[in-house]
Amino acid sequence: MSQVKPSLPKGTRDFLPQQMYRRQFVMDTLRSVFESFGYQPVETPSIEKLSVLSGKYGDEGEQLIFKVLRRGTGLEDLLKDRDDFVVKEYGELVNEALRYDLTVPFSRVVAMHQSELVLPFKRYQMQPVWRADRPQRGRYREFYQCDIDSVGTSAMLADAETIAVVYHALVKLGFEKFVIRLNNRKILNGVLENAGIQGPKGDAALLTIDKLDKIGLSGVHNELVQRGFSESQAAKILSVIEMDGSAGGILQKVEQALNPSETLREGLAETREILSFLPSLQVPAEVVKVDLCLARGLGYYTGPIFESVVEEPKIGSITGGGRYDGLVGMFLGRDIPATGTSFGIERIIDVMTQLEMFPGEEGGTQVLVLIFDASTQTDSLAFTQELRNSGVRAESFLEVAKLKKQFSYADKKGIPFVVIIGPDEAAENKVTVRDMSSGQQVTHAHDNALEFFADRFVNSET
RNA sequence: GUGGGCGUAGCUCAACUGGCAGAGCACCAGAUUGUGGAUCUGGUCGUUGGGGGUUCAAGUCCCCUCGCUCACCCCA
Known part of the structure; x- marks a missing residue:
């Protein structure tokens, strides 16, 4: 071949x-x-x-x-x-x-x-x-x-529940510093209407608005003008987008600054309603930030949109979503x-790796049972299965090989305990247990060894 | 689609203005015939991505080609 x-x-x-x-x-x-x-x-x-x-x-x-x-x-x-x-x-x-x-x-x-x-x-x-x-x-x-x-x-x-899932999932994964940005397509459309922008040109404007973190206020302004919007349109959009403050504060400012169209009013009301649910879902207010420059790329969003951003590695959003009432209808x-x-x-995996957020325990084998020689192989296999039956993750070496090789295998796989059943142990119905990290080695009676591992790996886990 | 970088042992890489393809890690064996990590000794491992050209001689220079990679656009 x-x-x-x-x-x-x-x-x-x-x-x-x-x-x-x-x-x-x-x-x-x-x-x-x-x-x-x-x-x-x-x-x-x-x-x-x-x-x-x-x-x-x-x-x-x-x-x-x-x-x-x-x-x-x-x-x-x-x-x-x-x-x-x-x-x-x-x-x-x-x-x-x-x-x-x-x-x-x-x-x-x-x-x-x-x-x-x-x-x-x-x-x-x-x-x-x-x-x-x-x-x-x-x-x-x-x-x-x-x-x-x-x-x-x-x-x-x-x-609101979707946002709560995001919050609780990130917390359970171990994230501490993150922000959930919240906006609404209807608010954005209201802002665009107010600047006299309608139809497909609006999408182009949204794409630009979304880049605020990346290119800054002046960058957004320039790109809007470059895309064919007038100076006054760009200025109108920017005046809204640069609004800052608490969630409720921003909504109020928008309401006061623009003459509220039907669309805009809906967007504001929806956002307020979402915010009202979050405390009882135990999502802290400081985590959720109303952010009017959040637009999200995909075209099918129709209402609330949200994404979460970690502060430490600047990697962009780690979750993102929103309401898409029209998609199923297609x-x-x-x-x-x-x-x-x-x-x-x-x-998420990249960030967690970078921040070393993964727990040490990894679900690998807990006990390796060595195969001493052909005469004791069945004793080793039987003991291994008994360990498994009691809930311990155990394996025996697949070949009759030098002990050195088998120990080396345990070492490389990070298996914490090795069990040896040689002719001496087999004759007395005992097993030898070696703790790989300390190198200490004790010979137990068969049943005591089973109990020892069950205590160590099964009973203590809950 | 646009613009850079790189292809040499299983992996990471070295090899001067062209001159015997090398090192570390990994793997195997031994030092140690009932015991891993550390150390030491020895060993295995190559179509230098592929094809063509120049040359006494090409990993190195030229052309073509394939692949990988990074950035931009966009996106997760």
Whole structure:
């Protein structure tokens, strides 16, 4: 067999055990918080019909969808009676694509299974998504997303609850310094209306506004002018966006500064309602900051929008979401309101790694039972299984090998205890236990050793 | 899509103006025949990403190509 140089496709990664323990810790923690709020798990296929995905992510996003070439006879049939290879329509070559995010496939699920779902329906989903992006630091072509969404209610409590989940999940993961930024598309639209901006030009303005942290007030002003807005329009937008202060204070200032349109009034009322729920959900007021320059890239948000930002490593947002009352309607013909958020698992793991937030215990083997020689192998195997039965994570070495090699294995895997059952021990129904960190070694009666490990690893855990 | 950087042992990297492809780690064996980490000794490991060219001689220079990577745009 010819040897192939091992390599990975661009922007993809292998996860080795050490990393997997970390990833699982994050996902397990999130899962437990989600379920404590009544969210239920859902998974969808990796591939979707291209028609389901297209038109949802804007022009830039559309380019980044991983399209799947038609395969098998489909493609052969296409080419059979042709002497040229001219493709007249995309659909002739491609009719499916890899999942680009979790929100759109979930909207499809809601539209397809509405009769089976109990509304309001709250689901969580953790699966990889794919983007044909050019990878760079912290950016991949295959990465996990983790979404929670509530569909079937317009109640602002659903949005408030989403924020509460974000808060409690981040706290449970160990985050201390973070801020949840809150805004509302209706407020933004009100601000744009006030500056005399409407329609698709508004999206361009929002994209610019969103960059405030990055490029500053003057940067936003310049870019707005550059994009074709007048000086006075830019000035009007900036006067609102630079407002600072407490959540309630900002809302009041906006109300006073602009003549309140219907849209603006709704946005303000929604934001106030969300804020009113947060104390009883034990989300501290100082964590939630009304931030009028928050716009969020995706086009489908219709109401409240929010994201969370850690202060220490400047890495951008680690969660982000909002209300998207129109998305399910694209599959159904009638709207079903929905709101939710996405947890940037990859970034969360990066930040937690940087801040050394992972606990030491990692779910690895607790006891290695050595195979002394062929004559005692069955004794070792039997003892290992007894350890497992009592709840200890135990393994025996898979080969009859030199003790040196087996000890070295335990050392490299970080296994804290090694058990030796040689001819001497076997004859007396005893086992020798070695503590790898201290090097101390004690010979116990068989049952006492089992008890020792159960006390050490099982009974003390709760 | 735009602009940089880099491809040499499993990994991290060295090799002067072109002159015998090397080191550390890892792996295997031994020093130590019932015992890991530390030390020492020895050993295994190469299509220098691929193809072409210049040259007595190319890891090194030239051309092509493939791949990786970083930044911008955008995004998680």
